[in-house]
Amino acid sequence: MSGRIAEERPSVSIRLTRRNTRIRIPPKRAPSGKQAISLALTQLxxxxxxxxxxxxxxxxxxxxxxxxxxxxxxxxxxxxxxxxHHLAAIMLMIHINGFLAG
Incomplete structure (x- = not known):
């Protein structure tokens, strides 16, 4: 059942600032380690x-x-x-995305 939920789950989005900046992470297995940090840095x-x-x-x-x-x-x-602050929020979303997908 958990595989079915992960397949149907939309991408994760978070509001980071008052200017409605949103980070979208695709609903697939989240990267870990250096890949996650690199992904997060590109969002800055x-x-x-x-x-x-x-x-x-x-x-x-x-x-x-x-x-x-x-x-x-x-x-x-x-x-x-x-x-x-932005990196922490992005890394949290990457972690949550991986947790829900995995």
Missing amino acids: TAEQQTVIELRIIQGYSVAETAGLMNKQEVAVRVMQHRAL
């Missing part, structure tokens, strides 16, 4: 991807990241916060 804006790359992956400080992106430090902190 280019600037959000850059701030995650510089701050989280490469380990630059807020000041260094601000200089590289030609932004104020407060803007980098806010952008990082929002990007991480």
Whole structure:
């Protein structure tokens, strides 16, 4: 019976911002590990991807990241916060999608 439910289930959608940004994940087995992170990162804006790359992956400080992106430090902190919030929501949807499909 669980296989039948997974086949009939529509894609998962989540509202991330007040601007009605929606992330759609197809109703098939969700990716795991690096694939899930890569999928989630593609859902972010280019600037959000850059701030995650510089701050989280490469380990630059807020000041260094601000200089590289030609932004104020407060803007980098806010952008990082929002990007991480979006990533968490997207990863949750990927996890739920995989749980329901599998």
